[in-house]
Amino acid sequence: MIFWIIAGALALVTTGTIALSVRRSRDAGEHPAEYDLRVYRDQLKEVEKDLARGVIDGADAERIRAEVSRRILAADAQLQAEKSGERAGKHATAPLVISLGVVLVGASLLAYWQLGTPGYGDQPLELRMAEASERMASRISQAEAEARVPPTPSPEPEAQFAALMERLRAAVAENPDDLQGQELLARNEASLNNLKAAYEAQRNVIRLKGDQASSSDYSILANMMIAATEGYISPEAEASLRRSLEINPGNNLAKYYWGLMFLQNDRPDLTFRLWDQVLLQSPPDAPWVPAIRARITDLAWYAGVEYTLPAPPHSDGLSGPTAEDIEAVRDMTDADRADMIRGMVSNLSERLATEGGTPQEWARLIGAYGVLEETGRAQAIFEEAQEVFGTDPQAMQIIREGARRAGIVN
Known part of the structure; x- marks a missing residue:
């Protein structure tokens, strides 16, 4: 009953405001005829003064008086007609305002009756949480979600690359237990936007690795599945995320998606708690940071938390040494140069291994090991970068450029 009283009062206030605006619009300002x-x-008056001073003669004065008098009569007639119209308009405004009020109140109540839940009380917090849990448990499957995604054309690969892909697919089909083949297939299918084929190959990678499958392996699988459904996190993707976090609770990509899953199922409070941690733990250039920063303030409100979004950390550029930095110390002794270079790359290498980074940083690290002529380390970093960015063609292009500088790819 309280809702109906409040809704009716708001409709009447709105009607009154409109009526007052109409009245003021009619009363505001001076009519031009009065001026x-x-x-x-x-x-x-000026004519009389001019006649007295001798500026004009009697005949001119009489002619001017007649013309001005004619204009006065015309202006007065216009003013009287306008006032008569205003009186009629004021009488017509009242029924209009009353009709408008009836329409507003009636339309509001009708809309609420059709779209709202009249007679339905406030939902207790426990009930809303239970409904969110039920909604999460009844989500559609990965296959159903993919079926709802409208088809999008995939980019046409170059003829040479397309031929290589056909050979790779045939080789993997003949030898499905070839781990390296499955890894290559997963990355390259993802680069072609064949996401279902990509995550099926990634599943085989995890199958072949068994207990040695890493947290990154599972988060890559989840990332491919989520991309295939255009952002929807299915129960199958959830299982991959769960396993990724069991292996490494600090996997920020998995934690970001875990929070997104809660948001999709009416638990923004849980999303806020997770994303608040991820934002603090992630490097500022992590790909998920902009998405979190864009929404976390609103999520804090849902969580009942007073929250101030931290300012983006200042960065003077990419961390880690450039190839020029390393070349500059080549005149040092071998021992000093090795110590200097390893000191320059150690922080970047450790951070990329634990927290992740941008494709540019991965490419820089690969190139640094190439300058050090540690091609084995460069190859290992390149392979790890492919696992992290295998589904992002633009990122992979940047990383391959670093690998080319290191001399490990053509």
Whole structure:
């Protein structure tokens, strides 16, 4: 009953505001004819003054008086007609305002009756949480979600690359237990936007690795599945994320998606708690950071937390040494140069291994090991970067450029 009283009162206030605006619009300002009358009367006075000073003669004065008087009569007639119209308009406004009020109140109540839940009380917090849990448990499957995604054309690969892909697919089909083949197939299918084929190959990678499958392996699988459904996190993707976090609770990509899953199922409070941690633990250039920063303030409100979004950390550029930095110390002794270079790359290498980073940083690290002529380390970093960015063609292009500088790819 309280809702109906409040809704009706708001509708009446809105109607009253509109009526007041209409009235003010009619009363506001001076009519132009009133201004003209004042000017004409002043002109008559000036005529008398000019006649007395001898500026004009009697005949001119009489002619000017007649013309000004004619204009006064016309302006007065216009003013009287306008006032008569205003009186009629004011009488017509009242029914209009009343009709408008009836329409507003009636339309509001009708809309609420059709779209709302009249007679339905406030939902207790426990009930809303239970409904969110039920909704999460009844989500559609990966296959159903993919079926709802409208088809999008995949980019046409170059003829040479397309031929290599056909050979790779045939080789993997003949030898499905070839781990390296499955890894290559997963990455390259993802680069072609064949996401279902990509995550099926990634599943085989995990199958072949067995207990040695890493947290990154599972988060890559989940990432491919989520991309295939255009952002929807299915129960199958959830299982991969869960396993990724069991292996490494600090996997920020998996934690980001875990929070997104809660958001999709009406638990923004849990999303806030997770994303708050991820934002603090992630490097500022992590790909998920902009998405978190864009929404976390609103999520804090749902969580009942007073929250101030931290300012983006200042960065003077990419961390880690450039190839020029390393070349600059080549004149040092071998021992000093090795210590210097390893000191320059150690922080970047450790951070990329634990927290992740941008494709540019991965490419820089690969190139640094190439300059050090540690091609084995460069190859290992390149392979790890492919696992992290295998589903992002643009990122992989940057990383391959670093690998080319290191001399490990053509």
